[in-house]
Amino acid sequence: MLQRFLDPLVLSSISSLDLVAKTVVDGFVAGLHRSPTFGFSQEFAEYRQYTEGDDLRHVDWNVYARTERIYLKRFKGETNSQLLVLLDASASMTYGSGKVTKLDYARFMAASLVYLSSQQRDASGLITFDEDVKTYVPPSTRQGQLMRLLHAIEQAEGGMRTDFAKPFVHFQEFLRRRGIVVVLSDFYSDPAEIIKVIEPLRYRGNEVIMFHLLDPQEIAPKFKDPVLLVDVEDDTAMEVSPEYARNEYRDRMGNHRKTLADKSAAAGLEYVFMDTSQPLDVGLRNYLSLRQRRR
Amino acid sequence: MGFLTPWFLAGAAAIGLPVYVHLLRQYRQKPVPFSSLMFFEKRTQSSIKHRRLKYLLLFALRCLVIALLVLAFARPYIRSSTIAKANSAKTFVFAIDNSFSMRQGDRFAKAKQAALDQIGKMGPGDRAQVITFGGPAKLLTDMTSDKQLLRGAIQGIQSGDDASSYAELSRILRSTVESVKNDIDAEVFTDLQKSSLPAAFSDLHLDDGTKLVIHPVTDKTIPNWTVENVDAPRRVFDTKKVRTVATIAGFGTPDAVRKVTLLANGRPIETKSVKIGINGRATVEFLTLDVPYGLTKCEVRLAAENGAASDEFPNDDHWYFSVERADPKPALLVHGENDPSSPLYVRTALESATDAAFTLDSKTPAQATSLDISKYAFVILSDPGPVPQRLEESLEKYVQAGGYMLVSLGRNATPGRNVPATGIPVNQVHTIQPDTETVQTVAHIDTSYPSFGKAQIWDGVTFFQYVKLQTPPESPAVRIAARLANGLPLMVDNRVGEGHVLIFASAFDNIANNLPLQPVWLPFLEQTTHEMGGVGSGQGTYKVGSYVDLRTVKEKNIPVEIVGPDNKRLLTLAESAKAVAFQFPSEGFFDIRRANGREELAAVNADRRESDFALVTPETIDSWKNTGIASSAEVGVTRQGADTTRDENAELWWWVLALLALLAVAESLVGNRQMTAAEK
Numbered sequence: 001m002l003q004r005f006l007d008p009l010v011l012s013s014i015s016s017l018d019l020v021a022k023t024v025v026d027g028f029v030a031g032l033h034r035s036p037t038f039g040f041s042q043e044f045a046e047y048r049q050y051t052e053g054d055d056l057r058h059v060d061w062n063v064y065a066r067t068e069r070i071y072l073k074r075f076k077g078e079t080n081s082q083l084l085v086l087l088d089a090s091a092s093m094t095y096g097s098g099k100v101t102k103l104d105y106a107r108f109m110a111a112s113l114v115y116l117s118s119q120q121r122d123a124s125g126l127i128t129f130d131e132d133v134k135t136y137v138p139p140s141t142r143q144g145q146l147m148r149l150l151h152a153i154e155q156a157e158g159g160m161r162t163d164f165a166k167p168f169v170h171f172q173e174f175l176r177r178r179g180i181v182v183v184l185s186d187f188y189s190d191p192a193e194i195i196k197v198i199e200p201l202r203y204r205g206n207e208v209i210m211f212h213l214l215d216p217q218e219i220a221p222k223f224k225d226p227v228l229l230v231d232v233e234d235d236t237a238m239e240v241s242p243e244y245a246r247n248e249y250r251d252r253m254g255n256h257r258k259t260l261a262d263k264s265a266a267a268g269l270e271y272v273f274m275d276t277s278q279p280l281d282v283g284l285r286n287y288l289s290l291r292q293r294r295r
Numbered sequence: 296m297g298f299l300t301p302w303f304l305a306g307a308a309a310i311g312l313p314v315y316v317h318l319l320r321q322y323r324q325k326p327v328p329f330s331s332l333m334f335f336e337k338r339t340q341s342s343i344k345h346r347r348l349k350y351l352l353l354f355a356l357r358c359l360v361i362a363l364l365v366l367a368f369a370r371p372y373i374r375s376s377t378i379a380k381a382n383s384a385k386t387f388v389f390a391i392d393n394s395f396s397m398r399q400g401d402r403f404a405k406a407k408q409a410a411l412d413q414i415g416k417m418g419p420g421d422r423a424q425v426i427t428f429g430g431p432a433k434l435l436t437d438m439t440s441d442k443q444l445l446r447g448a449i450q451g452i453q454s455g456d457d458a459s460s461y462a463e464l465s466r467i468l469r470s471t472v473e474s475v476k477n478d479i480d481a482e483v484f485t486d487l488q489k490s491s492l493p494a495a496f497s498d499l500h501l502d503d504g505t506k507l508v509i510h511p512v513t514d515k516t517i518p519n520w521t522v523e524n525v526d527a528p529r530r531v532f533d534t535k536k537v538r539t540v541a542t543i544a545g546f547g548t549p550d551a552v553r554k555v556t557l558l559a560n561g562r563p564i565e566t567k568s569v570k571i572g573i574n575g576r577a578t579v580e581f582l583t584l585d586v587p588y589g590l591t592k593c594e595v596r597l598a599a600e601n602g603a604a605s606d607e608f609p610n611d612d613h614w615y616f617s618v619e620r621a622d623p624k625p626a627l628l629v630h631g632e633n634d635p636s637s638p639l640y641v642r643t644a645l646e647s648a649t650d651a652a653f654t655l656d657s658k659t660p661a662q663a664t665s666l667d668i669s670k671y672a673f674v675i676l677s678d679p680g681p682v683p684q685r686l687e688e689s690l691e692k693y694v695q696a697g698g699y700m701l702v703s704l705g706r707n708a709t710p711g712r713n714v715p716a717t718g719i720p721v722n723q724v725h726t727i728q729p730d731t732e733t734v735q736t737v738a739h740i741d742t743s744y745p746s747f748g749k750a751q752i753w754d755g756v757t758f759f760q761y762v763k764l765q766t767p768p769e770s771p772a773v774r775i776a777a778r779l780a781n782g783l784p785l786m787v788d789n790r791v792g793e794g795h796v797l798i799f800a801s802a803f804d805n806i807a808n809n810l811p812l813q814p815v816w817l818p819f820l821e822q823t824t825h826e827m828g829g830v831g832s833g834q835g836t837y838k839v840g841s842y843v844d845l846r847t848v849k850e851k852n853i854p855v856e857i858v859g860p861d862n863k864r865l866l867t868l869a870e871s872a873k874a875v876a877f878q879f880p881s882e883g884f885f886d887i888r889r890a891n892g893r894e895e896l897a898a899v900n901a902d903r904r905e906s907d908f909a910l911v912t913p914e915t916i917d918s919w920k921n922t923g924i925a926s927s928a929e930v931g932v933t934r935q936g937a938d939t940t941r942d943e944n945a946e947l948w949w950w951v952l953a954l955l956a957l958l959a960v961a962e963s964l965v966g967n968r969q970m971t972a973a974e975k
Binding site for chain 1: 325327330332333334335
């Protein structure tokens, strides 16, 4: 049942992104409850007496009704969690051999993560980029933040080519609090360069998760006949034989992924490879396990 | 192999269509967007592999479909000569001339022996047929490989008395080629008489694939005299007044004197010598023919002066003819009381006739009343005026029983009364008024009518008085044989019962017209009386191969009888009851008893064209042979050496279409399968 709800193809039929996120997260969470391997509970930590300047939204009005004392509800995440999603919206992300493109998949992922984060009262933000920063929603726990994020995610469209160097310089300016940084991209660039750009994020105490999204056709292209491929980013065309796609390409793609994984591990970055034909739970599970570690 | 419509082969260019679809069109690829090409490299290998035929089977099927379609339209054929060559069996026709001329010397024996020799040369698979063409061509065997049967057929052939015809031979060869549907070798054994050639060379045309091989039994022309014809009366009434004229002809002969003998029943009556010029003709006249009463077999025979055979071919040195001696038959002439002229003219005319077959009995109507009319051969009423009732009844009865009566009508005719024994009334007796009218002449005569067979010059005959008959209604019983210039009937034949009444609308005197004074009078009356008296009917002399009528339509199931020259009956019982005609097979005398009871002695002679032994020229023979060969070359007959095969175009487009249909189905199946696979 869960599998069905997390299937990207099923999710793509849901027009509203918040509904997608709810479906994914609620289903995923319900599935976790039934699972004995994961202990998961509310992030509630303690009550704290109200002092001036505290946000009234955190007042536990039930306690006030019983005791006539004002207590604030405190959550663990609220104190140390901030989620920033870096969504690659370059042209290459618009590729998809099926109904779901990589960008769609990344949007589902991003929406699910911010929804989950907002459920836990964590501040969450979003940056979409291609060769430059396209959208920036600062992390916040304010009311309506989720809607802002979802709207921004919804608006993310395929843009120009990917250039990690330029936008990531800006990211560092935006990241003032440490937290979790999720990078959703297909990482079509030199692994060393990517790691070199992303690595500084880790220096500030951020936990960085690199979600490497690839279409099945990108992982293992299957051409019966020779095809003329056109790069969606720069419109260069190339004639590709099925034999090449079957053998050499796969080797090179495998090397790329391995290098990326090795280098990210060496840099203390979390690297998660995701096949866009697979359900979304892999991504969520990785995110939550990272949260667990941080606690 | 060839094509009937080869220009359709240009459609083979359409094979370029599948080539384009499979090779060229496939090569132009549709660009496929891809996320990044950073892991791809351009390789020459891929370009080369583009050119590979993707759907090799489908491509092959499509090419074949188009090729077969083009092939079917081009209508391919193969020549069946290939098959004929494979078994190389030949078809022979052995044509043997057994005509009258082949009786000369040992010609016929030579021809048969040559044919037997040719049978011995036949190969194991060869087939042959034996025919004769001495007269109408006869197939003696079917097409067979049985040499024994063929030899038996040849040995059984008898020489005949008929005339050969190379046109007839060509006709039978054409029909043989048509029926066996193969080339034939026509082996012809003949004496190559020029007289056997048809008048038109086109009649000798042979069909394609007919190889004509002529085996002449002689190569020289021999001089030959023959009795070409004899002109003798059919019946003899007065032996002193008979004139027999024999024509003697020489073919390739020098000047010579020959003895010609007239024989009756084998007994010589008179012999005369006659001198015949180079290749000439001469006539011999015999003025008496003393024969006994009844039918007599007569013959004119030709011999050398010393009594020996006149030449090397004695078979044609005679001419058979038959005569019948009888007493003159009585005929009755009834004339008016005061008419002395018509008996005179009629009697004179009858007695002047060559055979004087009738004796005339002239009576007035009153005298004739008491006569037994039935004993007369015919009756002539020459403007008798009113006929007594009793006589009229007698005449009517006579005609009804089959008698003939000639009625001439003149001034004594009574308007309003019927012509005796007929229902045709007399309207008016018209006399020409010289001041206002011109005399009438004969404007139209029916030359097929017996009375006008020989005498057709009626120009000088003028009519001053004639009887206007009421125009008789058109019916088979009434025949108008002659008309006057004003269109009125002059002579009407009215069949009454079994007999006939001939009405002449003017009198036989020199007052109403000048007919009795004109030359046409004698032959007119002679022919008319001969027809009426039954003298003129029947022909005494026939040619071999000609037919004689044995019965009329009315004479069904009445037996007839024919006795041949060898005194054998020639008809079976069934034939004697049903045979309508009989063909004379040979020379000689044939006794014929007809269905009407009359006896006849038919003298049959060979066709005298056979007496001319002049040979066909080699050029003509070559031209004849070439008619078959030249035509067959036009349609592509293959000839190698002596071998001749007949080509027939066996068309193959049916097979091509059938194969095309199968390939189309296969193409659909394969195409569908590959399309489904591609979609998956």
